[in-house]
Amino acid sequence: MVDFIVNFIVSNPLFYTLVKILSIVLPLLGAVAYLTYAERKVMAAMHLRQGPMMVGPFGLLQPLADGLKLFSKETILPSKSNKVVFVVAPILTFILSLLAWAVIPFDEGMVLANINVGILYLFAISSLGVYGILMAGWASNSRYAFLGGLRSAAQMVSYEVSIGFVMVTVLLTTGSLNLSDIVLAERPFWMDMLLFPMFIIFIVSILAETNRTPFDLPEGESELCGGYNVEYSSMTFALFFLGEYANMILMSCLTVVLFMGGWLPPLGIEISWLSWVPGIIWFGFKVSTILFVFIWARATLPRYRYDQLMRLGWKVFLPFSLLWVVLVAGILVGTNTLPVL
């Protein structure tokens, strides 16, 4: 029976792909659910509280209970809203947050679509994310939501510029746009050190790109009472919520791929007792570290003011990353270590 199922799946390529997609999406949704749990627990620990602990042991079933609650509520469509766009916006956000996962390599060869321009694909999909928020803000026909949408658009466009330059710097050292090749590209240690400032910029930029604290101005619950998702409820809200957290994990994966060696064990492959652990575990471990930084930032940093956000993006990150691109390119050419195609 098992043989039959396996044979059927492998012999039918369309079905096989479907299974592969499901085997990415379902764990992802689980990860999103438990990311919210982790967020509440970690923040609680930092605040010297206990966090969720009533539903299940240590509150482990809390995310499921939350999900159930959201799904059982009524979906409210504001009467003055633009219905079609209003409903499309959260669906778009959610779909986009899942689409990008197609090119993430979890382990050697463990990737749904190993395309040549993987990193550009990721960049393209993540730059589309803004449309869901912008459309939601506009379609809600509400002041707060609209302000949130506009803020989000300006913010994401601004920080994409520096993200782009950071990616260019990394690509210069790897010589490939394929994510697996980027992971496997060998860099000398000093080059990693040279990329460290770009790593910092990247982390900060992805905080802005995913609208997380300290750059959560589009939501800004204390000033915009929720921003673009103020009019959303139940399922539609849940889709935004899932999308946002899936994007967080996605961006962490991207960071790991670009800067932290993906599925490879730390300190190089030579150390045998580290390479005994499967690559996907290392990958998950590294992603969790970055996610912890997300939560850590949320628990400790106050929100930026809008002009400060723009100043940081355009007047600090952009010139610096531009300079760094030129510097790294110059060093690569000067030392003749530019990767040859």
Added chain:
Amino acid sequence: MIDLQTFNIIPVMPEIIMALMGMVLLIFAVSQGNKSYRIVSWYVVLTCITVGAILLRFPQGVSITFGGMFVTEPFAVFMKLLVLAGASLVLLMSITYMQREKIARFEYPILILFSTLGMMVMLSANDLISLYMGLELQSLPLYVLAAFNRDNLKSSEAGLKYFVLGALSSGLLLYGCSMVYGFAGTTNFIGLAEVFALEATPVAGVVVGLVFILVGLLFKISAVPFHMWSPDVYEGAPSSVTAFFAVVPKIAAIGLLIRVSMSAFGGIAEQWQQVLMLVAMGSMIVGSMAAIVQTNIKRLMAYSSIGHMGYALIGLTAASSAGVQGLLVYMMIYMFTTAGVFAIILLMVRKNMQVETIDDLAGLAQYKPLMALCMAVLMFSMAGIPPLAGFFGKLFVFQAAMAEGMYTLAIVGVLTSVIAAYYYLRIIKVMYFDSATEQLDNVEDSGSNFVMRASAFFAVVFITIAWPIVEAIHYAVDSLLFL
């Protein structure tokens, strides 16, 4: 590994130096603010002179580089020298003017530098693509310069009008390029010349494409019927910018027109000769007729330059070596005399306000004899009165037209010169025989004064230096036609 020696960059050195100087000056000026306006202006003049000196020492003969995109030969060098001289003259006379008008911002000389660079690229273009890039690099700063006095409604209008129409003409040019490419399979001028040498009768699409390319270029020299923008833009833009418009881009566009029509499309000369003939006639007629009723001297100069472009195009219409030589002589004289006239326009200040009507010159001879004399000499020269410089320009182009049997064109040229003489002489009459109601101020502007005197001097002594200049032009034209 990357081979940095893929292309020979020596022929492009002047352009590279210009571009680098532009960027260095920009950084310097941004760090210093608007107080660096004067020093940046002087540096731009210095750059133009240095690049000109480098060009003078350039090896003779033709060099082509960047995969056939870029060509330089004595013709390009000669035209670039004219462009650089024009840009330096205009900058010299505008330094103080911009400060008087309180629009002295350091971007002004830098934009002029980049525009000049664009013109040099145009003059060295050997491919439809590099032609277009040069054209855009030349025009974009001009759009900005036209609107430079941004708090002035007329200046903003001038900038917008120029921009919209300029973008349209660029679009037409590109459309024409695509048609020519579709027929000939190449955008390179040498390749085009080869194809059209063998294809005597191309399909209609190529003729339309050629006309579109000509339209794009004729727009830049404001020849009729693509002249509508020029009086408004001339009037609205700050006067020093108008001087730049009137003097420099026309030389570059004419140079490009010569190269495109004589070398790339030389094989199908009959096709464009008819077009240029109509354009030349139209420009001469509109330029002379419409100028008569103008009272604003900047508008008058706009129509005057339309007329001059008509005379210049006669030389190109002849499609002969002598015609192109006459055209180059004409453009050279046009450049120096127009610069002088605009220097005088910049000096027309009354009660610290710039004035622009012809009546403001009334009685100038009584209290400023030198300025009036210079203006009179320049006006006589523009009208084509011998033995001043302007006469020789007209003489050469008319001769070339007669030699090719284009009598109609020559006759229209002579008739319109007579009509045009009316409004040139009217200015002289106003200066010498009308009485002054209010006098113009004495302006401390050594740059404009210098350009005014030098230009008038040039118009007078041209007859003595004509021979070596014509020899040089002959040499330059030969280098182009026997590529």
Added chain:
Amino acid sequence: MIEALAFYMFATILIMSALMVITARNPVYAVLFLILAFFNAAGLFILLGAEFIAMILVIVYVGAVAVLFLFVVMMLNIGQSNVKTGLVKYMPVGALVGFTLLGELIWLYTSWDISKYAVHQRLAPILAEDSEISNTHALGEILYTNNVYLFQLSGLILLVAMIGAIVLTLRSRKGVRKQTISEQVSRERSDVIEVKHVGFGKGVQ
């Protein structure tokens, strides 16, 4: 089979959404359809095997240009009526020019012919059909090596455009309070707080 289906799907949606761009009454819808059109055009590029161009199309046009476009359209809040007022007035002239051009185009393309000498002039493709080199690499070769002159020129044109935008719009307003972060950070307690001992009945001196 799947490719053909995908082509017709992308092409149909592209044309339909392009039509919607110019007919939609609501400008925000028009921009959203424009984005859809870009997206489908990118899909067509992928079918052609030009994956790099497809991605750049999405990143640049959809991810940056159209966002700003949508941003502005939403901010302007253009009413639906005033878009149409000019239409009736300029319709006859526009139609005349349009039809003349269309007629000329039809005439030109029906009589079109490629010169028999054009073949010698055509550029040889830099890559063989079965080449292993990805199209990103090939594009880089063309852009940055073969056409480096044009590439640098376009850089200069963009620089001039930037200078122009700044010259024409940047105004230094007076009375704007700016945050100088270095000053804030370098501020110390001794700069702003002073402990004074106030004697009884004397007040602060």
